[in-house]
Every structure is written in C-alpha cells, then in structure tokens.
Amino acid sequence: MTLHTKKRSAKAGLPPGALVHIGEKKAAASSVTLTDYDESDVRESDVAIADLADKFKAARGIIWVNLHGLGDTAMLEQIGASFGLHPLVLEDILNTEQRSKLEDYGDYLYVVLKTFSYENEGAEEKIDSDQISLVLGKNFVLSFLETDGTQFSAVRERLHSGKGQIRKSSADFLMYSLIDAIVDSYFVILERLDERTEALEIELIARPQPSTLHAIYRLKREGVFLRRALWPLREVISSLQRGDSPLFSRNTLLYLRDVYDHTIHIIESVESLRDLTAGMLDIYISSVSYRISTVMKVLTVITTIFMPLALIAGIYGMNFKHMPGLGWDWGFFAVLGVMAIISIGMLALFRWKKWL
Secondary structure: OOOOEEOHHHHOOOOOOOOOOEEEOOOOOOEEEEEEEOOOOEEEEEEOHHHHHHHHHHOOOEEEEEEEOOOOHHHHHHHHHHHOOOHHHHHHHHEOOOOOEEEEOOOOEEEEEEEEEEEEEOOEEEEEEEEEEEEEOOOEEEEEEOOOOOOOHHHHHHHHHOOOOOOOOOHHHHHHHHHHHHHHHHHHHHHHHHHHHHHHHHHHHHOOOHHHHHHHHHHHHHHHHHHHHHHHHHHHHHHHHOOOOOOOOHHHHHHHHHHHHHHHHHHHHHHHHHHHHHHHHHHHHHHHHHHHHHHHHHHHHHHHHHHHHHHHHHHOOOOOOOOOOOOOOOHHHHHHHHHHHHHHHHHHHHHHOOOO
C-alpha cells in the first residue's frame, strides 16, 4: 500500500488558516452523515455537499454531523461556514499530526483526540493512530474522522435504540459520549499490550532468543508512542471536567469526572508498561550473561581437568631413550590409571566446592 504523506513544510509561506492536509491521507473520498434527533425521534441521512446548508437549516433537534475522510477541503469549508467555525479550526482539523488539545472559542469548543488500532505489517503487528476532531456548540456536535472507522458505532446504536440519556440530554452529553467511546477504546489496546508483555516475560524466563530482544524493543517503541500521544489527554479531560465552559451542564460534568478517572488509569498503565519493558531488557541481558557464564564455566572445568593430563602426555611424549617406566610392560596402563585418578579426583573436588 502506497502512503501519501504531506509534511509541515508543505505549508511554508502560506497564510494562517490555509487548508492544506498535513499527514497521511487515509481516505481519499469524504462523506458526511447528518443525524438530527430529539427525545422522540432520530433522523439520519447521508448528505451531499450541495445540500449541506439546507439540511442544516431544516434540522429540528440536536445536530450531529460526522465527516469521514479529510480529502475534500470544499466539503470541510462548507461545514465550517454553516456552523461559523474559525479558519484556524479548519486548518487544525486537516493537520493530523498534532497532539490532543482543547480550545475554547466562546460559542463552541474544539477538541482534538487520538484513537489507536492494530494493523498487520507483514508478520508483525503495529499500532496505527487516527486523529479525531470534535466541535461542541449549543445544539450541535461536529466530528471529523480520518477514516470511515467504527469508533462511534456504540454511540450511534444507543442513539437509535433510545437507551441511556443521549436523546434526553443536550448536545454536551453527546459530546461526552463520543469522548468516552474514544477513551474506552484505549483499554482494548492496553489489553493487547498486556498479553504481549506476558508472552515476552514467559519467553524470557524459558529461553530468550535474539528475536526476543527485537520484540522487546518494538514493545518499548510502542509504549513511548502511546505515552507521547496520551499524556496531553489528561489536561484536555481535566479542563473539560472543571466546568470552565457554559456549554457543559452540571450533570454532564459528573460523567466527565468518570472519563478523567479512566484517563488517569490509562496513563498509569502506559507508565507501568514502560517500567516493565525496561525491566525485561535488564532480564534479557542478565539471562544472556548467565548463559554465557555457564558455558564458560563448563569449558573452564574441562580445560582444568585436561591440563594435568596434557602435562603427563607431554612428558611421556618426549623422545628420550632412558625414561622411567618405558621398559615396563604395564607402564602404559599405569599412566592411563594415573590420568583417570587425577580426572576423577578433580571432578570430586569441583563437586565438593559446588563449582559444578
């Protein structure tokens, strides 16, 4: 698969608010889903760019606009114009390489969050990240996704079934539900990382291989990646649950506190993963060193046993005519017996010293 990525240098010299996509383009086409709901009914439809303004004006309840794919800047501009979004917000939506953050524009809040998923890359798995931008207004919520993923499927299902408080509450509760769905998805990634960590620990104890070291370093890189992406999330959720914005009601702030607790738990789990990975590296180095020392000990014992035997063989291998025992019929067997006694005696000594 060919990846089309634009770097920040592509915006060099352009004015602030210029709509240039920065990062990997994961979906070429863009599609908009408009959900208009109240306590009694939910109305959902796909909207073409030409009908955006009319559809927005005709909505009667809480509006949720979901944009999949960031390839169509004209559609993004139309949404921004319909809801009065600042050009800098539209610029940030297209910049998919930024950290999680919260910006208060008075009439609306702009939140950037990250989602993660596992993708197969050959025989290995890697963590891939997507950026989700959320905008909360008085009676609307806008969500901008890089792909047409299923991050909000559970929220959409609760909305249509009428379960929970979404249809009975204002737009702020929908905003909370979307943030909560994103935060809960992190636990899936953490569970997969825990499983890989346990498998590596078992492999380290049994018999570590060079591939084990490679797997540990991959796990360490993923832990650093997650930590860098998730650490700003703490400040974002903390700012929301403090209630600085009038867009969040007191009831919704109570639920945001629960999301904040989950966020703290996730960050602590990532920190623990980093410590475990560092410990596994130490265990691997110690295990390899122990195996080397064991091999060297065996070789040293063998060399030590054969040293006196080689000395005896060397002495009797000298070409002198007159040497003790050369004329004795049992001389050869006597020398072999002495060598055997020396070998057995040294092995017994090593056992008694507990060197073997």
